[in-house]
Amino acid sequence: MDGIILQILNGLDKGSAYALIALGLTLIFGTLGVVNFAHGALFMIGAFCAVFVQRLLNLSFETVDPGKTDFLGNPSMVKTPYIESWFGHDIGSAIIDWSVPLAVLFSIPVMILIGFVMERGLIKHFYKREHADQILVTFGLAIVLQEVIKAFYGANPIQTPAPEALSGIATLADGIVYPVWRIVYFCFATVIIGGVFAFLRFTTFGMVVRAGMEDRETVGLLGINIDRRFTIMFGIAAAVAGMAGVMYGPINAPNYHMGMDFLVLSFVVVVVGGMGSLPGAVAAGFLLGILESFASTTWATTTIPGINQIIIYLVAIIILLTRPRGLLGKKGVME
Amino acid sequence: MSKTNLTRRGVLKSGAVAGAGVALPTIFTASSAAAYTNEPTGGTVTLGFNVPQTGPYADEGADELRAYELAVEHLNGEGDGGMMPTFSSKELQGNGILGKKVNFVTGDTQTKSDAARASAKSMIEKDGAIMISGGSSSGVAVAVQGLCQEAGVIFMAGLTHSNDTTGKDKKANGFRHFFNGYMSAAALAPVLKNLYGTDRKAYHLTADYTWGWTQQESIAAATEAMGWETVNNVLTPLAATDFSSYIAPVLNSGADVLVLNHYGGNMVNSLTNAVQFGLRNKQVNGKNFEIVVPLFSRLMARGAGENIKGIVGSTNWHWSLQDEGSKAFVKSFGTKYGFPPSQAAHTVYCQTLLYADAAQRAGTFNPCGIVEALEGFEFDGLGNGKTLYRAEDHQCFKDVLVVKGKENPTSEFDLLEVVEVTPAAQVTYPPDHPMFAGGALGTCNPGA
Numbered sequence: 001m002d003g004i005i006l007q008i009l010n011g012l013d014k015g016s017a018y019a020l021i022a023l024g025l026t027l028i029f030g031t032l033g034v035v036n037f038a039h040g041a042l043f044m045i046g047a048f049c050a051v052f053v054q055r056l057l058n059l060s061f062e063t064v065d066p067g068k069t070d071f072l073g074n075p076s077m078v079k080t081p082y083i084e085s086w087f088g089h090d091i092g093s094a095i096i097d098w099s100v101p102l103a104v105l106f107s108i109p110v111m112i113l114i115g116f117v118m119e120r121g122l123i124k125h126f127y128k129r130e131h132a133d134q135i136l137v138t139f140g141l142a143i144v145l146q147e148v149i150k151a152f153y154g155a156n157p158i159q160t161p162a163p164e165a166l167s168g169i170a171t172l173a174d175g176i177v178y179p180v181w182r183i184v185y186f187c188f189a190t191v192i193i194g195g196v197f198a199f200l201r202f203t204t205f206g207m208v209v210r211a212g213m214e215d216r217e218t219v220g221l222l223g224i225n226i227d228r229r230f231t232i233m234f235g236i237a238a239a240v241a242g243m244a245g246v247m248y249g250p251i252n253a254p255n256y257h258m259g260m261d262f263l264v265l266s267f268v269v270v271v272v273g274g275m276g277s278l279p280g281a282v283a284a285g286f287l288l289g290i291l292e293s294f295a296s297t298t299w300a301t302t303t304i305p306g307i308n309q310i311i312i313y314l315v316a317i318i319i320l321l322t323r324p325r326g327l328l329g330k331k332g333v334m335e
Numbered sequence: 336m337s338k339t340n341l342t343r344r345g346v347l348k349s350g351a352v353a354g355a356g357v358a359l360p361t362i363f364t365a366s367s368a369a370a371y372t373n374e375p376t377g378g379t380v381t382l383g384f385n386v387p388q389t390g391p392y393a394d395e396g397a398d399e400l401r402a403y404e405l406a407v408e409h410l411n412g413e414g415d416g417g418m419m420p421t422f423s424s425k426e427l428q429g430n431g432i433l434g435k436k437v438n439f440v441t442g443d444t445q446t447k448s449d450a451a452r453a454s455a456k457s458m459i460e461k462d463g464a465i466m467i468s469g470g471s472s473s474g475v476a477v478a479v480q481g482l483c484q485e486a487g488v489i490f491m492a493g494l495t496h497s498n499d500t501t502g503k504d505k506k507a508n509g510f511r512h513f514f515n516g517y518m519s520a521a522a523l524a525p526v527l528k529n530l531y532g533t534d535r536k537a538y539h540l541t542a543d544y545t546w547g548w549t550q551q552e553s554i555a556a557a558t559e560a561m562g563w564e565t566v567n568n569v570l571t572p573l574a575a576t577d578f579s580s581y582i583a584p585v586l587n588s589g590a591d592v593l594v595l596n597h598y599g600g601n602m603v604n605s606l607t608n609a610v611q612f613g614l615r616n617k618q619v620n621g622k623n624f625e626i627v628v629p630l631f632s633r634l635m636a637r638g639a640g641e642n643i644k645g646i647v648g649s650t651n652w653h654w655s656l657q658d659e660g661s662k663a664f665v666k667s668f669g670t671k672y673g674f675p676p677s678q679a680a681h682t683v684y685c686q687t688l689l690y691a692d693a694a695q696r697a698g699t700f701n702p703c704g705i706v707e708a709l710e711g712f713e714f715d716g717l718g719n720g721k722t723l724y725r726a727e728d729h730q731c732f733k734d735v736l737v738v739k740g741k742e743n744p745t746s747e748f749d750l751l752e753v754v755e756v757t758p759a760a761q762v763t764y765p766p767d768h769p770m771f772a773g774g775a776l777g778t779c780n781p782g783a
Contacts, residue, residue, distance in 0.1 A: 006583040014577060071654060071665060071675045071748060147389075155393035157603045159640030169613035177586070179611040182579070251611070252576055252604050253638060257391060261576050296580035298569055308580075309572050 487782015
């Protein structure tokens with residue numbers, strides 16, 4: 001029983017990441033009609049925002065330590081972060097310790113800006129092109145972005161640890177322990193998803209966007225600049241992916257390829273949930289996350305070898321054969 | 336006005352005869368004059384360095400390239416000579432190889448077998464490389480070794496740790512300086528016994544490809560021989576990133592040791608996930624839960640950050656070694672690049688010097704001459720103590736290092752501490768050992 005609960009928690013955790021990326025993919029597809037294969041790269045850039053903030057906070061000045069030598073036998077240099085010299089050791093190290101949550105704040109404007117530049121600079125030129133063209137250009141963009149990150153940060157993973165206060169394990173019940181940061185990640189994802197839904201449901205801006213998703217032309221005829229609002233939604237989708245990436249850093253160390261690792265699975269999530277359906281993307285994200293977790297158990301892999309590697313695609317095939325519009329997709333959309 | 340008997344038919348006949356005459360020497364000389372593939376004819380000789388320049392092991396590939404460049408400099412008499420003065424063989428004089436200046440070309444394996452074979456083929460056929468070296472993956476090494484055997488050039492393997500490279504997939508034209516899964520296990524077992532006792536239950540997570548399988552088989556056999564029980568072995572996809580689903584079952588499995596047969600990004604993620612789930616602080620069966628990573632690399636240890644502290648594993652070489660060869664190499668590499676070399680850098684530097692020395696001793700670049708010179712060659716001064724290139728399987732036998740993640744690192748490079756130098760005799764196995772069975776070395780192929 002403990003094992004089942006643990007796998008459900010793992011599934012919810014994985015599902016959180018899938019759902020956050022799939023939510024952004026769906027927002028962009030629903031508003032702009034673009035299949036954005038660069039969305040995984042936005043998740044990866046978000047994670048590297050955490051790396052950047054961590055390195056920024058750790059910028060140091062060097063002093064010679066005559067008592068120690070380096071690997072070549074030269075006097076060793078001791079690094080002291082500027083932030084510790086400005087605010088004192090305790091406050092300075094506490095700020096550095098909380099670099100990931102600080103990076104979430106940093107990532108919001110950065111990712112919105114990147115989203116704007118990406119949409120205005122490249123993707124808007126492909127609105128009236130075939131989906132295949134859109135996929136090709138955004139996939140190419142994703143490769144360029146990951147190579148740029150690799151050129152700056154290398155190919156090895158870089159740890160971005162969670163704050164010490166949120167790093168341990170929590171005892172949820174007798175015999176059931178779970179990493180605190182993973183619980184934080186799930187709660188964070190729930191808040192962000194809820195926030196996006198509330199934004200679309202309860203604000204005038206959101207109402208206009210939803211109306212535009214239903215009937216772009218009519219909204220335009222009412223004198224509303226729907227394109228501008230859709231561009232803003234692209235920025236918001238980028239910010240959601242970016243924040244998801246920042247918060248994912250302490251779970252798995254960021255590396256330049258992590259966007260691609262998530263992209264294909266997230267795209268399957270969108271298809272299973274129903275193209276253009278926000279609730280579908282979220283539901284499918286959590287559902288496939290849980291299925292993937294159970295498929296990775298020893299029992300499952302012993303019973304059906306390799307099931308852990310194909311489960312998501314198997315479900316996608318079954319859904320597409322039996323319900324082409326996806327779980328919560330609208331009739332007629334990419335059916 | 337003179338009259339000529341020039342007819343259309345006559346011109347055609349004369350042309351055909353003249354053409355055949357011109358072509359004749361090339362038809363025969365192209366293959367018969369060269370005794371072996373890419374025989375150097377000018378004042379230079381070209382070596383091909385095939386490393387991952389893109390993909391997940393690009394950082395290791397970059398370090399390998401630095402070491403190759405340094406080795407070529409030293410062979411050509413530039414720089415401080417590195418390990419050439421400490422190398423027990425004194426054939427290399429800093430005037431290239433057999434008097435020819437050493438050039439090199441590079442290829443990108445992308446850590447993909449197909450791409451690695453394509454880049455090696457290109458270096459052999461287009462650039463005239465006489466030897467191929469490199470690789471940061473066993474799958475790639477096995478694939479490129481096979482290609483070099485067919486093409487008739489020598490393959491000096493880089494970082495490849497699977498038993499198969501010098502086991503069932505061994506080739507006469509291929510040589511491995513790096514250690515292997517069996518040797519890791521043989522070196523680790525006594526240390527694990529001392530540290531954690533003989534009554535242990537081990538749970539294995541294993542990367543699902545040739546290296547993972549042979550590493551798991553080796554470490555399971557070695558630990559079971561000293562009394563440990565293998566509770567479970569779960570194969571994990573190479574593309575896996577989040578290992579939480581595989582770690583969770585460990586918690587209630589009754590195991591008190593987790594063996595991570597993972598390398599690279601897999602190792603960084605699985606170790607990070609294991610630490611997140613509190614395995615390091617867990618007590619099972621009245622004992623502290625322990626994690627073992629059979630193959631360590633400093634570059635990967637850096638990726639794992641704090642999580643590596645106190646974790647035991649093995650490595651081929653470490654920059655903190657204090658023998659004359661290691662000190663000379665660290666000084667040479669560190670002065671040029673500003674940081675100490677990795678084990679991958681060390682092994683490819685050694686391989687380049689060993690190839691050059693073999694050619695020098697053989698007096699030829701003919702692959703069969705090189706094979707003869709390297710088979711059974713004993714040497715010292717390259718950082719791992721006395722070393723033998725065994726004739727039967729072309730595997731190097733040398734001391735193996737057991738290392739542990741350092742609790743209080745003094746720098747970003749000071750991540751591992753050597754806890755034991757296991758003598759070569761303790762990790763040596765017979766050539767017909769069952770874990771290396773199947774496949775034959777064959778005979779050298781000079782190509783051409």
